[in-house]
Amino acid sequence: MTNMTTAENPRLEAQEVESRIITFIERELLSPGETVNRDDDLLSGDIFDSIGVLRLAAFVEEDFKLEMQPSDFVIENFQTVAVLAQYILRAGSSQ
């Protein structure tokens, strides 16, 4: 897997972040052929379970070099790929 980090590429665009999240979800958490869109509800329970969310969080921390705080594990940050990307960009610029 290519591992671009925010350090190498400080001005990450939202689109790029979203595409990396989607690639991870489709490759690691979904069955082959299944896809996810930027506005799909990730927390409906139909896409993945709580273990899947933890794997997604671990990916976010590693791939974007972030350290998530307990207060970050809220619906507002994870509901869709689009809001997760916004969270990553916010958290990345404040750390």
Next chain:
Amino acid sequence: MKGSNDPPTLLHQMIDEAALSRPEAPAIRCDGETLSYKELSRQANGMAQVLIGAGLQRGDRVAVLLGKGLNVPVAFYGVLASGGVLVPIDPKSPVEQVVRILKATGATHLVSEPGKRKVVRNALAACPEVAHVVGLEAGDDTSFQCIPWQTVSEEANDRPPAVSMGDLDPSYILHTSGSTGTPKLILHTHRSAMSFVEWAAEEYSLTHADQLSNHSSHHTCFATFDYYAAARAGATTVILTPAVLMMPGSLSALLEQEQISVWYSVPTALVQLSLRGDLEARDLSSIRWVLFAGETFPEKHLLRIMKQLPDARFSHVYGSTETNVCAYFHLPRSTDVAGPLPIGRACSNSSIQVVDDELQPVIDGEVGELLVRGTTVMSGYWDEPERNSRVLVRRPSAGDLEEIFFRTGDRVRTLDNGNLTFVARADLQVKVRGYRVELEEVENALLSLDPVDEAAAFAVPDGEGSSAIRAAVVVGTESTSIQQDILPRLRNILPLHSLPTEITVLNTLPRTPTGKVDRNALRAQAHGTE
């Protein structure tokens, strides 16, 4: 005849009674919406009327396939009030599992919702016996009678339909994961459920001022407490949605906002809450009781959450879907529990024995199998006389009478202070985040796939107090890919919690001298590579 001052003896009578005494009190809350006891009772009576109108007879099985939400209690109490036997199905079940449960229980009616249309249509294509579905609109794709939720609301009624039934009538059939073949179907009566509910309401001093969280899926025995014990006290059940349960920070905010006073779950959920729930930022002093069951609670996590929730008492409860809760241990407030947490003592409505392989009592301190007798024990496994004769054993009582005990399959020991402590499962059943998984069934699922020649499933600690399933396989062709050839097909057969988190391809499986797969060797290998 039941007099107006007698306590309820049937599960649905509890909500009718609460609807009379405190009609506007909230019975159920979910995602900001509320059902009062009056409205729950009216809707459930409407559901009962609709089912009877669709030909339901006393004792017929009614399956319920619903995601979490306010429809769940309406369906549950409606089925019970109709005289039907409730069969809640895990909403995450693949189609094959839904079909197995419908067929095995001989269900004639199904309650569902538009979001489940596809799985219902696919399942019912294989189950023509299910002729009536409440909760779907009719369409070109349906060959069964559809009765929309709107009709249930139109039939809402203060009074239940007149159905003659008694407390020894079957109330519900709960299923275990049973990932291949037929899942275990556990039949309870109104009395066995009510006996547990009454014990729980008294032991935890539940009142109408309580808010019980509903963490577990409504098809599990955990939900028996969340829903029915709350109703017994006229309390509120707050259903926690999947989104909240996946986000510990949102969960703790909701617990604070809803003033949750009683929590019941597997330890894993509490570990997540403790680690990632931002508890320092919340006021959770409303929580009076935290009940947990199903797995070992790792001491470091338990001690931490006890410190994080200093106003709560913690209660380790023991039981199974077959027995309901039959033993319990309230942790002392001072967190100096040394060694493994005991199962504790038998509930007042249960009695227990520890026996050897010949079912003769062992002396205190020796390890033996736990037998349970009591009013909360199931009637038996549905349509499985052979299994029932193995696990429901007769033991001599007074005179020439015999009593029936349930063999739990759990190996336990009686401590010096009279408390029981758990030693091991007698068989290969393991728990994954509260779900029962039979290792042999995971193996059977793997072996059903063409490329797999040999398979072994084993459990390893997941590091957070629960177990993770892993598997090793021997495949026929070298080009077989786990990711492409095995996992996608396994996902169609096994429920999510039974899926191995890792599958290793080996040239041969380690075997014991007698030729059995050596799971201990596999576990040791897995341990060595980490």
